[in-house]
Amino acid sequence: MRASQRARGEDVGLVDELLAADERRRSSSVRFDELRSEQKQLGKLVPKATGDEKAELLRRAGELSSAVKAADAEQNEAVARTQELLGRLGNLVHPDVPVGGEDDFTVLETIGTPRDFAAEGFEPKDHLDLGRLLGAIDVERGAKVSGSRFYYLSGVGALLELALVNAAIAQATAAGFTPMLTPALVTPRAMEGTGFLGQAAQDVYHLEKDDLYLVGTSEVPLAAYHMDEIVDAGKLPLRYAGFSPCFRREAGTYGKDTRGIFRVHQFDKVEMFSFVAPEEAEAEHARLLEWEKQWLTSLELPFQVIDVATGDLGASASRKFDCEAWIPTQGKYRELTSTSNCDEFQARRLGVRMRDGKQVRPLATLNGTLCAVPRTIVALLENHQRPDGSVRVPEALRPYLGGRELLEPVAP
RNA sequence: GGAGGCUUCGCCUAGUCUGGUCUAUGGCGCCGCACUGCUAAUGCGGUUUGGGGCUAUCACCCCAUCGAGGGUUCAAAUCCCUCAGCCUCCGCCA
Numbered sequence A: 001m002r003a004s005q006r007a008r009g010e011d012v013g014l015v016d017e018l019l020a021a022d023e024r025r026r027s028s029s030v031r032f033d034e035l036r037s038e039q040k041q042l043g044k045l046v047p048k049a050t051g052d053e054k055a056e057l058l059r060r061a062g063e064l065s066s067a068v069k070a071a072d073a074e075q076n077e078a079v080a081r082t083q084e085l086l087g088r089l090g091n092l093v094h095p096d097v098p099v100g101g102e103d104d105f106t107v108l109e110t111i112g113t114p115r116d117f118a119a120e121g122f123e124p125k126d127h128l129d130l131g132r133l134l135g136a137i138d139v140e141r142g143a144k145v146s147g148s149r150f151y152y153l154s155g156v157g158a159l160l161e162l163a164l165v166n167a168a169i170a171q172a173t174a175a176g177f178t179p180m181l182t183p184a185l186v187t188p189r190a191m192e193g194t195g196f197l198g199q200a201a202q203d204v205y206h207l208e209k210d211d212l213y214l215v216g217t218s219e220v221p222l223a224a225y226h227m228d229e230i231v232d233a234g235k236l237p238l239r240y241a242g243f244s245p246c247f248r249r250e251a252g253t254y255g256k257d258t259r260g261i262f263r264v265h266q267f268d269k270v271e272m273f274s275f276v277a278p279e280e281a282e283a284e285h286a287r288l289l290e291w292e293k294q295w296l297t298s299l300e301l302p303f304q305v306i307d308v309a310t311g312d313l314g315a316s317a318s319r320k321f322d323c324e325a326w327i328p329t330q331g332k333y334r335e336l337t338s339t340s341n342c343d344e345f346q347a348r349r350l351g352v353r354m355r356d357g358k359q360v361r362p363l364a365t366l367n368g369t370l371c372a373v374p375r376t377i378v379a380l381l382e383n384h385q386r387p388d389g390s391v392r393v394p395e396a397l398r399p400y401l402g403g404r405e406l407l408e409p410v411a412p
Numbered sequence B: 001g002g003a004g005g006c007u008u009c010g011c012c013u014a015g016u017c018u019g020g021u022c023u024a025u026g027g028c029g030c031c032g033c034a035c036u037g038c039u040a041a042u043g044c045g046g047u048u049u050g051g052g053g054c055u056a057u058c059a060c061c062c063c064a065u066c067g068a069g070g071g072u073u074c075a076a077a078u079c080c081c082u083c084a085g086c087c088u089c090c091g092c093c094a
Helices: A009-048 A051-088 A127-133 A139-146 A156-174 A188-194 A199-203 A219-226 A278-298 A345-350 A373-383 A395-401
Strands: A106-111 A178-181 A212-214 A230-232 A238-247 A266-276 A303-307 A319-327 A332-341 A353-356 A359-362 A364-372
Touching: A009 A051, A106 A278, A127 A373, A156 A178, A156 A238, A156 A266, A156 A278, A156 A364, A156 A373, A156 A395, A188 A212, A188 A219, A188 A345, A219 A238, A219 A266, A219 A345, A219 A364, A266 A278, A266 A373, A278 A303, A278 A319, A278 A332, A278 A364, A303 A332, A319 A373, A332 A373, A345 A364, A364 A373
Parallel strands: A178 A238, A230 A353
Antiparallel strands: A106 A303, A238 A266, A266 A364, A303 A319, A319 A332, A332 A364, A353 A359
16 A cells, blocks of 8 residues: 555544454454364264263364354454445545545646637527427426436437447447446445445435346446456456446436536446556556547547546545536536546455466456537537537547538427 | 256366265366477376465465355254246246
8 A cells, every 4th residue: 555645534533443343353253263173173073982972072062063153153243344344435545636625626638629609709509409409309308207307319319329329439449448238227236346335325226126226337337247256467458338328316416407418317328447457557547538538539529637636536436537528608617528546446345356477466447438428419519509500510420420510400 | 927957166077865084076277397309298296265373485274165145953065944146948028
């Protein structure tokens, strides 16, 4: 562990408790081992003995049997306690991460320039108005059928999603990622191991009857893909590009981003996920960020890259970079992609390890958004709109839209 | 939803009826060594994972681990119960 690393504030009190619990776990385990050893020795003598000798052995064995059971129970209790405390501990934070809350991020770089609509002589419409004109987005019927924060993508909107997904998968595949379609429902183990049942739990949909969770990102099924496996070091890095629906309760965001499809309960996303040796994690993190920048650049969106502050990291990330695209009608940069280095945090919880020569040790996991569809649509529509409400298709996307260069308003 | 079968240390597999001799058999793969001019072949040895002990190190020792959890018993891979997964068949839906 690097000396410069520090635990998150809320974890500091946990550490002493954890050390004490672990010591108790160790000593109860030693006691159990000793008793069990004696019991096994005795067990070998019993079948050979006869008469009084046998009776005496059985008497002693009876005593031992209950002692072993008691020691076993204590050991189990101590292990469970240690696990429970360990589960509450967040990942260690990278020393370069800015300290503070949501607003204390550092801007690492700014790419592209926001359009000057005033100079062009027109007022930009927001994505919802544009979406309605294009016949692409229908939030009213989404709300009618499923409630608020649900929506339909129709016509060119539906085609736009498919184009984005195909383009993103194509970029990821070219970069060496294995494309994956993943389950959207996962077990508590997978959810827990990925780090989503801590502070993030209230944002997760749970199906009581089946005790399954709806994933908020394919990061979950991808991280758990190699659960309880030992991967040969020579096979690393393993890179997967997952495509799945994502479900988020968005608890506690009432009144926030209520217009349009910027913040919704269900959306589709292409996600990059890497398994690498721990010493490779930082370099891989930089690569994931590069792929995200390449993606946004190809869509001709102006964006900035931020280093997310400690308080906004979540339990599993040691460092997180977000790419925020410029949203003209909001006059600010908003998160479109996010890449996290989880180091060994998820791998330890999920039992994903690597065989490195004779050694078996945990590896590192990293994830990064390539394309979260609705937000990308928001950014595309607003940034590439024209005065008449039509929207220019960036060149990179045209092959995936049948060569179309322009999305045009339809009659209502 | 119903009936049956299965799950053993990378893969395959013996062992389960009849509890203790299982410190889990054998094959394949892999690693090391020997032999061979090289390769191949052959021979010998090693090869689950986790926790703990002892060590400068290598080694060695103890405990757990036979899908998971519980129970019976002095003693469980083996007997009983619950659950999960896989397979086969039936029903239902597409």
